[in-house]
Amino acid sequence: MDIQQLLTLLLIVPIVASIVIWLMPTNFKVLSTVHVIGSIVSTLIAMKAVLSVIDGKVLFAYDQMLFLDSLGGVFLSLIGITGLLVNLYSVKYMQWEIEKNEITLKDAKLFFALSHLFVFTMTFSVIANNIALMWVAIEATTLSSVFMVAVHKGKKSTESGWKYIVICSIGLAFALYATVLLYSAGFSVINDSHSIMLWTTLMAHAKEINPDVLKLIFVFALIGFGTKAGLAPTHTWLPDVHSEGPAPASAMLSGILLKCAILGLIRYYAVVGNSMVGFEYVQSIMIISGLVTIFIAALFLIRQHDVKRMFAYHSIAHMGVIAFGLGVGGFLGLFAALFHALAHSVTKALAFCVTGNMVKIYGTRDMTKMGGLIKIAPITAILFGIAICSLVGVPGFAIFVSEFLIVQESINTGIFLPVVLFIIGLIVIFIADFSHFNLATFGESKTKILTSKIEWSANLPLIGLAALIIIFGIFSVDGWVTLLNNAVKIITGV
């Protein structure tokens, strides 16, 4: 298989899966089978593509409009791994929703079809070398996922769908201005309309582009992609959207989509950092953005009793951690930021999917009405515990690794005050989370239990996610570390 075929298949397979599901008869068994097969094939192709760029090779196709480098490979692996496990879980989850009459079979069909379209848009955003197409793909991720979020009928679902499309579209409009400005500024240097729209060309000529306009471009890009990534102060859509969608939709949005938006921002971060502006400028902005985001999220997190809303605020906090990692910079800081993208992806996917189990058991998302989960559904309780332990940065779980590296690099580079604030933010989150965890897991249930039966087919993908959290928390996975090292080299331009 040549490179062009490989990159084409990355895009074609999810599109075909989406269309086939859409055209299928409305039969749950048939739909879920095609959904699972489509997800497995998409992931296999994604993993094949990632394996080809681990060593730093760059794949180009379609006159370089599409490409895959190690940096893209990091994010494509999230789409492949997290995407597959969440899609596998979504089969059982949708079946529960249909049984409870929360949604119809037709809604489930729409959800499955859209989830593949969503994977297509996210993959496209990761492999687009053309900066305008990258923007188009990121905007399309919103459009393709609106009705995954608003699949339920009712006031809350409609409100969350509206907020999602409106706020993200406004934010991304600024990112489009960043794109247009970067193109024009680049064109004044390289008189080639095709080539200057390519990120690889912009990186190669970053030093020649006017530094003043690059500063403005980065601010626009931060507003735009930062809104989509849930960075404060334009994060307001995220708690509503991530808490109202079905659990697998929340898992995909939080576990993968936020990272695709961060990748968009990282591409601009790299261009501006490698220009005459230098990394100091982008790093100082990202440190402020990261800290503000972490503190706002921590503040709201303390008083959350809705388990999904709590995890939604966690998503904001952890995007703040990634932003802070980018702000710290240096090889280790960037490595940690990228590592955090994977660590948070698998952790948050597990967290949101576990809430699906919890809502099935208790019939509520309110943790004050839960309790005794460890006796009612021990596997779900353990999975919940693993997600929480990772989210708050307990050693031995994936997120600890990146947070530790960020702190280490901050101390190495002498950014003492910000790192103290960073640690305080994390401690607040730690305390809030464990009190919530106790509330739901131990003691007696404060509400009538609807069921204690969670099928293995639902738990197995979650066990897979939990295993990844522990593996990445304990072991240094060689291939992954090499991929990250090469990705960092791309950002730093070394």
Place this chain on the structure above:
Amino acid sequence: MIDLLSVLSIAMIITSLLVFGLRNYKISIYVYSLQTFLLVGIFLLLSSSHLAEQLTVWAGIAFVTKVIFIPYILLRLIKKLGVVYEDEPVAGFFVSPIIAMAFSLAIAMSIYPTYLEFSLIKESIPLIASITIFMMGIFGFILRNSAIKQILAYCMFENGIHLSLALMAYNSPEIAELGILTDAIFAVLIMSVLAQRFYKYFASLDVSKATELKG
């Protein structure tokens, strides 16, 4: 030529004020259509005055999609919902357009020199117009609560970006412009469906009444 370009650009700014300020949905939609028609005129003018042939194609596509199709979708939406007038917006009918226009013009005047420096077509007034219309759209979201007015605000800032794109990057690969436009059309379609749902559940188009999700 230059004068006509300025006239069309200023007319676009005025239409943005009208789209923003008018209470009657139907007239607002017609004015939006007129604004896009003016945009098409600017594209055609620039294509001949600056030998930017690509803009002729852009004009054709914009005419079909934004002068005809999007207004048709919106007119059908208000007919289906049976709504005629917008409810009182934030800061009132009179004040909110003035605030929006004042801030939009101020922002446009402060940043257009940066745009002008790198613009392929170095025309000040159309550039000011593009940023002003974009900002009017952004303020439309902030200051108007009606779901339909917010869709129109989206359409408006998309027009602003479209004009910026034509001035600053008309020679960019066509696929980029087509992609951006496709996203915009789908966004309007999706927002229209959501606006219908909104009206069904909240018996109003006032998005400030949606307060189920807080905290």
